[in-house]
Amino acid sequence: MSTYLVFGATGNVGRRVAERLAWSGAAVRAMSRNPEAAKLPQGVEVITPDLDAPGALDDVDAAFLMWPFHSAEPARPIVGALKRRVRRVVFMTGGGALPGVAPEEQPNPVARWHATVERLIEQSGMEWTVLSPSTFMANTLWWSAQIRAGDYVRGAFGSLATTPIHEDDIAAVAVHALTEPGHEGHRYTLTGPEVLTQAEQVRLIGEAVGRPLHWQELTLEQERARLLADPDFPGDFVDELLDGYTKMAAAPRPEVTSTVPDITGAPATTLSAWAAEHADDFSGGRR
Ligand SMILES: NC(=O)c1ccc[n+]([C@@H]2O[C@H](COP(=O)([O-])OP(=O)(O)OC[C@H]3O[C@@H](n4cnc5c(N)ncnc54)[C@H](OP(=O)(O)O)[C@@H]3O)[C@@H](O)[C@H]2O)c1
Structure with missing residues (x-):
């Protein structure tokens, strides 16, 4: 059975992604710096966020990636490790990263880091989907x-x-993109209603x-x-x-988009x- 890898699995969105996948019966490997305290559903394998650790990427078919770092420095090793072993990646971008704008021309440092990751993923050869959510209700x-x-x-x-969005709606879209065909090469702008x-x-x-x-x-x-x-x-x-x-x-x-209902049906x-x-x-x- 293929395994789904979830970054930031104790965070606002990653936790919901891990839960939704686990409740659907999928095999989930979730990452937390403190696995003992992660409190994820039973059956979820929780590992520390080290992709070079033995077994970390075994059987992983698709990964949910978000960016908890305060620089783009880990982008090359992380995307490099994923592209050697993983077929599909769903990346939640942030910082107001503008689509189609080079990292160095993004409006702020946070957007620059996220745009750097987006570019590496798009050039990686993996099937990719980028989720660009509006401000979280959280x-x-x-x-x-x-x-x-x-x-x-x-x-x-x-x-x-703003158009605040429920973190679980982002996770619902992420799970569709991780588990179904048809989302590859899309950059989805997600908003609340x-x-x-x-x-x-x-x-x-x-x-x-x-x-x-x-x-x-x-x-x-x-x-x-x-x-x-x-x-x-x-x-x-x-x-x-x-x-x-x-x-x-x-x-x-800002304007409301219909992407959440279009993809989730709700x-x-x-x-x-x-x-x-x-x-x-x-x-x-x-x-
Ligand atoms: N808030 C907004 O309105 C908004 C809007 C659009 C996009 N975003 C983007 O969403 C992302 C934040 O997502 P979130 O709110 O779901 O996360 P979050 O609740 O801030 O949680 C951060 C997650 O990352 C993990 N983490 C923290 N530092 C780490 C490190 N050094 N190495 C590995 N894992 C680490 C934490 O896990 P452990 O502590 O268990 O290790 C936790 O699961 C950012 O990229 C932000 O730009 C946010």
Whole structure:
């Protein structure tokens, strides 16, 4: 039986990919730096992320790859190891990497790393599919401490519109691309079902947790100071994040794509449904 290899298998998307494959009865080899703590379904083989380890790529037919690294340095060894043994790769890109634009011309370092991986995969001879998702609904968990503490989410760019996507919808598309023919050579732009401003997202989370929640707009400087005081946001990431938001706010309003329903046959999940699933994360279990 062919085996599916899943990178980042404890992450937002990789976990869902590993679970969906395992629940379908497929053989899954998942990677985590801490296999004992991975908490993946029974039957999933969990290994450390070392493709040169004996047996790591045995029987692997297709791999789900995402990029957890803060450079493109591991791209050549990883793609090189995969292309020697694996027929198909599904890569989740990120950083707003622009399609058809050379890595060196991408708008930011994160996009450059992802575009480098995309290019290596496209030139590898493997069957490839690239998934380019919009912002994850899970990003709203960044607001969870503020929501647990009160009724306001403070931040800049409340009117910034995005098309947030449920991580499980990305995983569902990934599993189709890993297991079925017909997705080779495609770069899919994946979005959620709605265009929502950040302030609207906060209101919808409020409905899910059962109390009105509001956005409170901060100036860019106030937001920068707030993020720098938060240990979850390293200093260099704060500027990158705010720069990314500034560019997104200046860009045309994003559009919803039909790729998730077209491929999965089911409508993309709404933020309301995602928030209902995660209501305890915002209420600390006190509702
Ligand atoms: N958030 C968004 O809105 C968004 C939108 C589009 C694209 N993306 C892209 O999505 C990717 C992040 O995906 P995600 O949110 O699913 O991941 P995540 O939740 O951030 O999890 C990271 C995963 O990578 C593994 N990992 C971390 N460091 C590693 C290392 N040095 N070597 C090997 N494995 C490592 C972790 O596993 P262990 O800790 O178990 O080892 C974990 O499974 C990024 O490429 C990002 O650019 C994000």
